[in-house]
Amino acid sequence: MRYYSANSGSSWLSCLSSAPRASSRSGGRIAMASLPLEGIRVADVTVVWAGPYVTQLLSEWGAEVIRVEPRTRIQPLTRGADMQPPPEAALRQLARMGMTLFSYPDFDPGDDPWNRSAGFNSHARNKRSMTADITTPEGREAFLRLIEKCDVMVENNVPETIEKANLTYDVLKERNPNLIMLRMPAFGLSGPYKNYRALGTHIEGMIGHHYLRSYPDETPE
Incomplete structure (x- = not known):
């Protein structure tokens, strides 16, 4: 890669004119290399930070990511929250x-404000979106029809949320036997803490990360 900068006495227009033109094919279109996940469709049922950033990376690698949000409540870090x-x-x-x-x-x-929220814009780029109230028959059916068309579903809710919604893998695979379901609750799918909600700070405290990076003469707080 070459970098062109405007020195004293030269304009940015002259710098642009001296830069080589991008290679192109028929019709003047720039040749684009395919991305590794092109052709993969992902249902994004994630919340807050960790989950949305996973699906954002998938979208940047070429996957078609469709973010699904409820109509009954505003999710944290969504547009305009x-x-x-x-x-x-x-x-x-x-x-x-x-x-x-x-x-x-x-x-x-x-x-x-819907297009000025830094939190939402940082993790929702390259994504499509839809709303669905899965507590209603119509909303639930719309969501399940989406699942039929997806290759992957990603979610990072506590296990009881998925269980109460009756959207476990056993239920979803009846509509799409080939579905890959990625789950990432804070404390796993089993054990006494499985239904504890947590952010990154809480996980760091649980595993002793705060203690490891604290000063010798101070407490982790």
């Missing part, structure tokens, strides 16, 4: 940090 009134404790924490709506540029939602 910060426009909802946050709990008082969260407001106090933000005030101590000198911040308000921290997901927006300059902490300002602007006139178009």
Whole structure:
């Protein structure tokens, strides 16, 4: 790769004109190499950070990712989620940090908050999206029809969420026997902590990561 920069006395237009043209094929289209996951369709049923970033990487590798969100409640870090009134404790924490709506540029939602949320934009790029209320027969059937057309489903909810929704692998494979289901709950699918909800900070505390990187004369807090 070559880099072209404008030196003193030259304009950026002259730099662009000196750069070589991209190779092209018939019709003037730029030849594009295929991506490794092209042709793979993924149902994205993830929340918060860890799950959405997994599916974001899959989309960047060429997979068609369809993010499914409920209509009955707003998911954390979805488009415009910060426009909802946050709990008082969260407001106090933000005030101590000198911040308000921290997901927006300059902490300002602007006139178009749905497209200005940094959290959502960072993990939702290259994705399609849909909403479905799986508590209704129509919404559930729409979701299952999507599963029929997908190769992979990714979710990072606690196990009881999937069980209560009756969307376990045994149920889904009846509609799509070839479906690959990737599950990534915080504390696994079995054991006493399996239904504990957690973020990365909680996992780091459980495995002693905070202790390992703390200073010798201080506690992990």
